[in-house]
Amino acid sequence: MKVKKLMISAAEKLDDKPEPLLKVTDLKTWFPVKRGFFSKTADHVRAVDGVCLRIYRGETLGLVGESGCGKTTLGRTLLGLEKSNGGKAFFDKIPLHELKRHEMNRLRERIQVIFQDPLSSLNPRMTVIDIVTEGLVQFKKIEGSRKEHAVRLLKEVGLVADSIYRFPHEFSGGQRQRISIARAISLRPEFIICDEAVSALDVSIQAQVINLLISLQQRYQLSYLFISHDLSVVSNIADRIAVMYLGQIVESGTTLDIIHNPLHPYTKALIAAVPVPGKSRSRRIPLKGEIPSASSPPPGCRFHTRCPEVLKICSQKAPVRGTIDGREVLCHLFSHA
Numbered sequence: 001m002k003v004k005k006l007m008i009s010a011a012e013k014l015d016d017k018p019e020p021l022l023k024v025t026d027l028k029t030w031f032p033v034k035r036g037f038f039s040k041t042a043d044h045v046r047a048v049d050g051v052c053l054r055i056y057r058g059e060t061l062g063l064v065g066e067s068g069c070g071k072t073t074l075g076r077t078l079l080g081l082e083k084s085n086g087g088k089a090f091f092d093k094i095p096l097h098e099l100k101r102h103e104m105n106r107l108r109e110r111i112q113v114i115f116q117d118p119l120s121s122l123n124p125r126m127t128v129i130d131i132v133t134e135g136l137v138q139f140k141k142i143e144g145s146r147k148e149h150a151v152r153l154l155k156e157v158g159l160v161a162d163s164i165y166r167f168p169h170e171f172s173g174g175q176r177q178r179i180s181i182a183r184a185i186s187l188r189p190e191f192i193i194c195d196e197a198v199s200a201l202d203v204s205i206q207a208q209v210i211n212l213l214i215s216l217q218q219r220y221q222l223s224y225l226f227i228s229h230d231l232s233v234v235s236n237i238a239d240r241i242a243v244m245y246l247g248q249i250v251e252s253g254t255t256l257d258i259i260h261n262p263l264h265p266y267t268k269a270l271i272a273a274v275p276v277p278g279k280s281r282s283r284r285i286p287l288k289g290e291i292p293s294a295s296s297p298p299p300g301c302r303f304h305t306r307c308p309e310v311l312k313i314c315s316q317k318a319p320v321r322g323t324i325d326g327r328e329v330l331c332h333l334f335s336h337a
C-alpha cells in the first residue's frame with residue numbers, strides 16, 4: 001500500500017493558519033423519538049451533539065468511532081441530507097446550515113459523496129456511461145460527446161473503456177467502487193465525503209482503492225472526510241484523525257500523534273484493539289460494555305461509564321475541550337478548566 005506522507009498539517013501550526021475549507025462549530029443533529037397514540041416526540045437521539053472540526057484544502061480528515069457514534073449522520077448533515085438542530089458548518093465560507101435544498105443541490109458540483117455499498121448507491125438500471133456522466137449533464141458541463149467524458153473518467157479510476165455500456169451488477173465490488181469514484185470526481189469537486197467507502201472490500205482491494213483516492217487527491221488537490229469504523233484503514237489515508245464517541249469528537253490530531261501517542265482513554269482503547277501499520281500492538285485495553293444510548297447519554301463525560309481511567313468528577317461534570325501539543329482533547333485528565 002502506498003504510504004501517505006504524514007505531515008504536521010497546517011491545522012496544527014498555531015501561527016500562519018490558512019482558512020479551512022470546511023469549518024464545523026458545535027453542530028447538532030438530533031432525531032425525534034416519537035411515542036404513544038398521538039406520536040408525540042418523547043425524546044431525541046442525539047446522533048451528532050456539539051461537533052467541532054476543520055478540514056483544510058488538500059487534506060484528509062479521518063473520522064473514526066464505534067458503530068452508532070454518529071459518523072454517518074455527521075456526513076449526511078454536511079451534505080444537507082439531514083437537518084441540523086444547531087451549530088454552524090461553513091464550506092469555503094458558505095453557511096451549509098442555512099442552505100435550502102436547491103442551494104445545497106447546486107453545491108454538489110463542489111461537494112460529493114462516496115458510500116459504502118455501490119450496489120445500492122448505483123442505479124442498477126443505468127449503464128456506466130449514464131452513471132458517470134449524469135452530473136455533467138445535470139450541470140450542463142458536457143463538451144463533446146458523453147462517451148468521451150465517460151471513457152476519460154473510467155481511465156482516471158483504472159477501468160477500461162469498453163466498460164461504459166455495462167451495468168453495475170456486471171462488475172466486482174472493487175470495480176463498482178471505482179465507478180462510484182468516477183461519478184464523484186466527474187464534476188471536479190473540491191471536497192468528497194467517503195463514508196465507509198472501502199469497508200465492504202477485501203483487504204487487498206481496499207489498499208488499491210485507497211491508493212486511487214490518494215492519487216486523485218494529489219492530482220486535483222481534493223479534501224476528504226474519510227469516515228470509517230476501522231482505525232487501521234483510516235491511518236493509511238488520513239493526515240489528521242478525529243475520534244468520535246456518542247455524538248462528540250473526543251480527540252483530534254495528526255495521524256502520527258493519534259496512532260503513536262493517543263491521549264484520550266477512548267482513543268487508547270481503540271488503538272489497542274486494532275493492529276495499526278508501523279505500530280506494535282500494545283497491551284489490549286478492553287472497552288467495557290456497549291456504547292450507551294444516544295437518546296440518554298451518560299451525565300458528565302459521556303465515556304465515563306466505560307473509561308478505565310475514570311475520576312470522580314467524570315460522572316459529575318462535562319469536560320471542557322482542551323488543546324495539548326497541537327491537538328484537541330475532551331477529557332478531564334487534560335482539562336484545565
Ligand SMILES: Nc1ncnc2c1ncn2[C@@H]1O[C@H](COP(=O)(O)OP(=O)(O)OP(=O)(O)O)[C@@H](O)[C@H]1O
Binds near residue numbers: 047066068072
Ligand atoms: N434517521 C434516523 N432516525 C433516528 N435515529 C437515527 C437515524 N439515523 C441514525 N440514527 C441513530 O443515530 C445514531 C448515530 O447513527 P449513525 O448511523 O450516524 O452512526 P455511525 O457512527 O455511522 O454507525 P456505523 O459505524 O454503524 O455506520 C444511532 O444511534 C442511530 O441509531
Ligand SMILES: [Mg+2]
Binds near residue numbers: 071072073196
Ligand atoms: Mg455509518
